[in-house]
Amino acid sequence: NAGVTQTPKFQVLKTGQSMTLQCAQDMNHEYMSWYRQDPGMGLRLIHYSVGAGITDQGEVPNGYNVSRSTTEDFPLRLLSAAPSQTSVYFCASRPTSSRNSGANVLTFGAGSRLTVL
Amino acid sequence: AQKITQTQPGMFVQEKEAVTLDCTYDTSDPSYGLFWYKQPSSGEMIFLIYQGSYDQQNATEGRYSLNFQKARKSANLVISASQLGDSAMYFCAMTRVQGAQKLVFGQGTRLTINP
Numbered sequence: 001n002a003g004v005t006q007t008p009k010f011q012v013l014k015t016g017q018s019m020t021l022q023c024a025q026d027m028n029h030e031y032m033s034w035y036r037q038d039p040g041m042g043l044r045l046i047h048y049s050v051g052a053g054i055t056d057q058g059e060v061p062n063g064y065n066v067s068r069s070t071t072e073d074f075p076l077r078l079l080s081a082a083p084s085q086t087s088v089y090f091c092a093s094r095p096t097s098s099r100n101s102g103a104n105v106l107t108f109g110a111g112s113r114l115t116v117l
Numbered sequence: 118a119q120k121i122t123q124t125q126p127g128m129f130v131q132e133k134e135a136v137t138l139d140c141t142y143d144t145s146d147p148s149y150g151l152f153w154y155k156q157p158s159s160g161e162m163i164f165l166i167y168q169g170s171y172d173q174q175n176a177t178e179g180r181y182s183l184n185f186q187k188a189r190k191s192a193n194l195v196i197s198a199s200q201l202g203d204s205a206m207y208f209c210a211m212t213r214v215q216g217a218q219k220l221v222f223g224q225g226t227r228l229t230i231n232p
Contacts (some may be wrong), residue, residue: 009139029217042121042208043162057221090162092220104212106220108162113143 006109013081021076023091032074036087121223137192140209148214151192156206
């Protein structure tokens with residue numbers, strides 16, 4: 001069981017370039033999300049999805065685009081990278097929301113470190 | 118809106134001592150969940166412990182316990198008998214039980230265990 005797999009682990013971009021961070025999970029989780037982590041600011045939610053074909057914005061969505069065509073995959077697209085998007089990005093997933101406490105625990109990928117010059 | 122506050126940017130503790138990491142939260146939801154995650158220097162996010170707002174007892178997981186004081190809106194993490202491997206960033210987070218269930222994180226506390 002691979003869990004949540006993120007690629008690439010490291011990426012350097014120039015301002016204005018576009019790229020896609022890939023996220024795949026093999027746990028049949030309906031909920032998937034993207035966070036960015038910046039020093040002193042914890043993790044902030046970018047976008048999330050509660051199932052295939054359904055996405056919504058989080059706290060810091062500007063400059064990012066997502067889609068969810070399958071249960072397994074939730075790619076994050078940067079359309080025109082800016083230095084302010086230099087960060088560590090985490091993808092995370094969990095089963096369908098439930099009153100069962102165990103269902104609310106997010107499983108995180110290993111992270112993708114992005115530098116925009 | 119939900120908010121998590123961790124007021125300790127860094128803590129230094131001697132090995133084998135107990136340590137308490139502070140976390141206060143703010144929410145208007147009657148039903149919510151509180152989490153602690155550990156992030157070692159390798160960068161991965163490791164789930165430690167969960168507390169539901171209606172749970173009668175404080176959560177415990179091995180050396181980790183959550184000191185949940187609902188009236189004070191605090192959810193402090195207690196690590197007993199600290200070990201060198203406990204050195205890491207620790208994040209408190211919360212989510213509402215109903216609705217979209219977005220997980221909101223605090224700024225984190227960097228814990229350093231000294232030998």
